[in-house]
Amino acid sequence: xxxxxxxxxxxxxxxxxxxxxxxxxxxxxxxxxxxxxxxxxxxxxxxxxxxxxxxxxxxxxxxxxxxxxxxxxxxxxxxxxxxxxxxxxxxxxxxxxxxxxxxxxxxxxxxxxxxxxxxxxxxxxxxxxxxxxxxxxxxxxxxxxxxxxxxxxxxxxxxxxxxxxxxxxxxxxxxxxxxxxxxxxxxxxxxxxxxxxxxxxxxxxxxxxxxxxxxxxxxxxxxxxxxxxxxxxxxxxxxxxxxxxxxxxxxxxxxxxxxxxxxxx
Amino acid sequence: xxxxxxxxxxxxxxxxxxxxxxxxxxxxxxxxxxxxxxxxxxxxxxxxxxxxxxxxxxxxxxxxxxxxxxxxxxxxxxxxxxxxxxxxxxxxxxxxxxxxxxxxxxxxxxxxxxxxxxxxxxxxxxxxxxxxxxxxxxxxxxxxxxxxxxxxxxxxxxxxxxxxxxxxxxxxxxxxxxxxxxxxxxxxxxxxxxxxxxxxxxxxxxxxxxxxxxxxxxxxxxxxxxxxxxxxxxxxxxxxxxxxxxxxxxxxxxxxxxxxxxxxxxxxxxxxxxxxxxxxxxxxxxxxxxxxxxxxxxxxxxxxxxxxxxxxxxxxxxxxxxxxxxxxxxxxxxxxxxxxxxxxxxxxxxxxxxxxxxxxxxxxxxxxxxxxxxxxxxxxxxxxxxxxxxxxxxxxxxxxxxx
Numbered sequence: 001x002x003x004x005x006x007x008x009x010x011x012x013x014x015x016x017x018x019x020x021x022x023x024x025x026x027x028x029x030x031x032x033x034x035x036x037x038x039x040x041x042x043x044x045x046x047x048x049x050x051x052x053x054x055x056x057x058x059x060x061x062x063x064x065x066x067x068x069x070x071x072x073x074x075x076x077x078x079x080x081x082x083x084x085x086x087x088x089x090x091x092x093x094x095x096x097x098x099x100x101x102x103x104x105x106x107x108x109x110x111x112x113x114x115x116x117x118x119x120x121x122x123x124x125x126x127x128x129x130x131x132x133x134x135x136x137x138x139x140x141x142x143x144x145x146x147x148x149x150x151x152x153x154x155x156x157x158x159x160x161x162x163x164x165x166x167x168x169x170x171x172x173x174x175x176x177x178x179x180x181x182x183x184x185x186x187x188x189x190x191x192x193x194x195x196x197x198x199x200x201x202x203x204x205x206x207x208x209x210x211x212x213x214x215x216x217x218x219x220x221x222x223x224x225x226x227x228x229x230x231x232x233x234x235x236x237x238x239x240x241x242x243x244x245x246x247x248x249x250x251x252x253x254x255x256x257x258x259x260x261x262x263x264x265x
Numbered sequence: 266x267x268x269x270x271x272x273x274x275x276x277x278x279x280x281x282x283x284x285x286x287x288x289x290x291x292x293x294x295x296x297x298x299x300x301x302x303x304x305x306x307x308x309x310x311x312x313x314x315x316x317x318x319x320x321x322x323x324x325x326x327x328x329x330x331x332x333x334x335x336x337x338x339x340x341x342x343x344x345x346x347x348x349x350x351x352x353x354x355x356x357x358x359x360x361x362x363x364x365x366x367x368x369x370x371x372x373x374x375x376x377x378x379x380x381x382x383x384x385x386x387x388x389x390x391x392x393x394x395x396x397x398x399x400x401x402x403x404x405x406x407x408x409x410x411x412x413x414x415x416x417x418x419x420x421x422x423x424x425x426x427x428x429x430x431x432x433x434x435x436x437x438x439x440x441x442x443x444x445x446x447x448x449x450x451x452x453x454x455x456x457x458x459x460x461x462x463x464x465x466x467x468x469x470x471x472x473x474x475x476x477x478x479x480x481x482x483x484x485x486x487x488x489x490x491x492x493x494x495x496x497x498x499x500x501x502x503x504x505x506x507x508x509x510x511x512x513x514x515x516x517x518x519x520x521x522x523x524x525x526x527x528x529x530x531x532x533x534x535x536x537x538x539x540x541x542x543x544x545x546x547x548x549x550x551x552x553x554x555x556x557x558x559x560x561x562x563x564x565x566x567x568x569x570x571x572x573x574x575x576x577x578x579x580x581x582x583x584x585x586x587x588x589x590x591x592x593x594x595x596x597x598x599x600x601x602x603x604x605x606x607x608x609x610x611x612x613x614x615x616x617x618x619x620x621x622x623x624x625x626x627x628x629x630x631x632x633x634x635x636x637x638x639x640x641x642x643x644x645x646x647x648x649x650x651x652x653x654x655x656x657x658x659x660x661x662x663x664x665x666x667x668x
Contacts, residue, residue, distance in 0.1 A: 054570040076568040100555040104569035151297035177456035
């Protein structure tokens with residue numbers, strides 16, 4: 001099933017999608033499948049595997065620190081993809097990284113490796129549709145989804161581009177700024193979701209500044225799902241402890257997933 | 266020669282509609298910033314075509330910055346090297362470096378756009394001081410991001426910025442130098458984009474910055490070209506500038522790029538030597554990649570992670586370079602080389618003792634090839650861009666020279 005179909009099916013069943021992000025290699029890379037299983041056990045519908053970059057200027061302090069810790073362990077893009085390919089993933093997952101890593105591997109090779117290791121798509125945080133011609137060709141050839149970000153500052157013509165060139169879903173950024181639970185998602189995100197939905201049937205997931213079940217249910221009133229990142233990265237760093245904290249992680253995901261259901265009440 | 270060999274496209278022109286100088290440049294940024302970049306590009310085009318904006322810019326360049334800066338004949342260095350050496354004296358600009366040309370122009374642009382808050386990144390502190398200066402003059406709020414390591418080695422400039430009323434935010438992430446200051450400034454901009462203008466200090470970053478900064482800095486070579494012709498009746502054989510992000514160099518090269526007979530050289534920071542890996546010479550020893558919004562030469566590993574740099578000079582201690590320099594390198598129009606820390610410090614001492622000029626560590630790199638390879642310049646005329654004065658470096662100099 002394609003990513004878009006997967007997320008649309010959840011929407012059609014009357015609930016919303018929960019996407020979660022973590023930085024690969026922040027915990028030992030050989031535990032990556034255990035982490036993904038803990039997230040899937042909690043009910044995550046989509047997992048964003050963060051590929052650490054040395055200069056993550058779209059990220060707040062939490063993901064910056066996790067990226068640095070991961071790189072200091074010797075994590076590379078190739079190692080992450082190799083480790084992922086060792087086992088079938090229990091839920092759909094995509095890669096989230098920066099453009100330079102894809103350029104250095106080569107867009108075609110990067111897209112191919114993503115596909116081969118069982119990921120269904122990729123986000124390049126600093127790649128806008130205007131610069132994405134070559135990337136789109138490579139991604140389409142490998143049949144992986146390309147997800148672009150829509151921002152509150154995006155003009156109408158820009159939203160058109162983001163909607164038409166995204167596949168899988170549209171990633172709506174809740175507010176101007178970097179990732180992180182320090183600044184929470186504003187109520188005004190509804191306006192952006194409406195502007196996107198006026199242009200596309202593709203699912204719309206909202207991220208940046210979403211860390212609690214209350215915030216998940218708030219954005220899910222209008223969007224097709226929510227993305228929780230920094231809060232999970234922090235929790236993994238605090239409690240994972242080589243898997244000993246996996247129950248805590250699963251419980252946290254369960255509490256978020258619950259907030260995507262029964263939204264009418 | 267192929268019959269189809271046409272004249273190469275002129276250099277120093279506008280980048281294409283996607284902000285590319287050949288294959289280099291572009292806009293690799295979070296979506297949130299794209300509308301602001303489009304606004305900046307169109308506002309700059311309108312301003313640059315507006316005679317009243319140009320008049321205002323020229324007015325403050327003359328009245329406030331002290332332009333035109335002179336060209337000085339360096340007679341004793343000329344004798345030592347065996348060629349005729351001249352310096353374009355950007356060190357005599359108000360605040361002590363070329364950086365104010367750009368800061369002034371962008372500040373006037375911010376006023377035109379109605380932005381009341383200015384942010385900047387700084388390495389050596391010269392861009393930070395220049396930005397704090399124009400913000401004081403025009404009554405704008407100013408926040409400067411500076412790597413923690415640089416706040417120590419360029420302490421004097423931190424004091425200057427604070428005295429000028431700017432807030433200096435020390436950046437302790439990553440390598441704690443210019444690269445990380447720029448990461449932090451971009452995070453601020455993406456958060457406060459609606460109220461804030463980001464004055465990038467170098468000819469780097471996403472389009473339109475590399476173009477905009479070149480245009481504002483090209484006053485250096487517009488002056489230098491006519492001054493030199495007036496002085497000598499012809500162009501110099503060589504033009505040399507140091508290259509970090511590349512703003513003084515691109516401003517100094519701009520008006521000479523299509524003078525085919527004139528040779529141009531850009532000198533990067535060789536740090537502890539290219540073979541040591543501890544340097545800041547992406548054009549000489551790096552490969553193309555994306556950092557801070559544009560595709561250009563970059564110091565990186567095979568995974569695309571940006572490498573740590575080293576230079577005695579904080580202003581050159583940066584792993585990337587402006588995209589137009591990458592184009593000029595690949596086209597062979599400018600010869601890029603590197604001078605290591607020791608060669609730069611030797612040149613600094615020569616300039617001080619033979620000419621009575623204390624230049625910035627950055628600018629000393631531009632003089633280094635004259636002493637390390639005098640044969641290359643023998644009997645020729647050489648114009649060097651003396652991009653800044655050295656007061657800011659005196660604490661480090663005292664330590665290095667054991668004074």
